[in-house]
Amino acid sequence: MGGSLYPESLIRVHTDFLNNSILGNTHSVSNSSKLSLKLADEARQAVLSHFNASSDYTVIFTANASAALKLVGEAYPFIGGSNLIVGADSHNSVHGIREFATHRNAQTVYIPSTSHGGFDTASAKNVLLQNRPRSRDLAPSLFVMTGQSNITNSKNPLSVSTYAASLGYHTMVDAAALAATSIINLADFPIDAMAVSFYKMFGYPTGIGALVVKKSFLVQLQRPWFAGGTVDVVQVPGRLVTRAHELHEQFEDGTINYLQLPAITNGLRFLSAYLPFLPLRLSSLLLYLTSSLSNLRHDTTGAPVVRILSKLPAKRLRSVGEQSDCGTLISLLFFGPTGEMIPNSFIEYAATSRNISLRTGCMCNPGGAASMLGIEEQMQQLYPGVTLKDFEKHVGRELGVIRISLGLASDFKDVYRVIQFVSLIASEHSLEVLWNEWTQSLDSDSPHAL
Structure with a gap:
């Protein structure tokens, strides 16, 4: 977070x-x-x-x-x-x-x-x-x-x-x-x-x-x-x-x-x-997490579940004291069985319901988000007074990414729980259950709901 x-x-x-x-x-x-x-x-x-x-x-x-x-x-x-x-x-x-x-x-x-x-x-x-x-x-x-x-x-x-x-x-x-x-x-x-x-x-x-x-x-x-x-x-x-x-x-x-x-x-x-040991430990966790997520496929179509957009390490650390060439977070998007982007707000809801804390959005870094999402040209077309909803309407989807951060307190159990959660999205049955829960929560939050 x-x-x-x-x-x-x-x-x-x-x-x-x-x-x-x-x-x-x-x-x-x-x-x-x-x-x-x-x-x-x-x-x-x-x-x-x-x-x-x-x-x-x-x-x-x-x-x-x-x-x-x-x-x-x-x-x-x-x-x-x-x-x-x-x-x-x-x-x-x-x-x-x-x-x-x-x-x-x-x-x-x-x-x-x-x-x-x-x-x-x-x-x-x-x-x-x-x-x-x-x-x-x-x-x-x-x-x-x-x-x-x-x-x-x-x-x-x-x-x-x-x-x-x-x-x-x-x-x-x-x-x-x-x-x-x-x-x-x-x-x-x-x-x-x-x-x-x-x-x-x-x-x-x-x-x-x-x-x-x-x-x-x-x-x-x-x-x-x-x-x-x-x-x-x-x-x-x-x-x-x-x-x-x-x-x-x-x-x-x-x-x-x-x-x-x-x-x-x-x-x-x-x-x-702990600092001398952190890069080695966290880079190992990051490698296991990214490789596992990249290999996950939807059980119905075999399509990838996630696309990692953030930078990954160019080399694997092998000894204490080495410094990584990047950090220990991943920014990614989720996709459905037929390749459609799954809304970030749904992923955030589903993760929260499983007691997993993720962050979604542009992380107060619009330039970095634009470069990863390939919307730099649209960024140049913004006008005075534009709102986030206006921008999202123009682009045609929710803006931002899902961010998973690893740090001082992260361990293998944390990483494994994230992989298990993403495996739920890969399952047609589990995805349908989560989606129904989310849509019902949206209906209950509506100001017109009884």
Whole structure:
């Protein structure tokens, strides 16, 4: 579902900590506040250590990865002549940065997606070269890349950030999906900022993300407002403002989530013990799942039950420490015995009735979805005010895919249950029973039903 299940041990440790500690708002000097500040600093250091970030970096805690991306977008010094370069296969929280760029007369340029998502490295470098900034000082430009797509399963090589930096771009990475199952070493790449979300990594807590960012990059950002905790002195009435001394404090609006931050330290400790083994284990599960689903056929016609659209690994991992060239999710569509597409909403209902959690739709990634579904041309024909229902009517079917995600807590039993569920769709009798259940549920939900 895009978020990890929270470990029982992590919840137990954090609950025990809260039962035996008194924490206070970090914007004070009481003993409880000092403890909160100490634990926040420990969490900050744990994040830097986890990503092997040098002392050139700091950590800004945000509500989520989207807030971290917005923080940079709203404060980046776009001007006329600046360029924002993003991949088409990106989350809407990345696409949203174009609103800030447009507001300041900057241009947004897209790197096209391949048919299986992500971008072709040569194409990406060509786009970056053609739109290279004239000068970092005169027209600063920003390259925002998605580390791993949340719908196409493609990974983009972080080495492209090195090329972008050599051309004069500032570089930011959306690592919300990547960080959950991959080792990220910031010492290897000239990345100015990286957004992460901790519940995606180890399940708990929600409501905390982070921007891991170079201090030299932070000082170039121009915040459009200030809030409690971000300032030292405010002239009222007047216009004078003295920002907080610590750089990270200038960007953490209001009160940070001080009750939950200790769970970040423990969660990273928990994840780091498993992270070297995750790619090997999850790639094995993914291989078994995809091969099994691809071989399933309808019992009446022999037609395939599913079509996998997302990227699959190019090689099989064989040892601990190896990193996969893609993620651990599959996006797919279901088809009936005669080749007609089965509505995603039916599959979601049928899976839910069997206590299997799937996600359907475009996963807030319209570019990645369009590339996999082959509707990029229709995407270009959209008009102001168009709704999803309008778009689906034009295309002639429900839009989006079925997404099955594997992560930290996934095991063989989970994968086998999914295969058993899809086997029901392959059976004419079981499919008919499920279809009748679904149509009856739709009738009962109708506002005209008695």
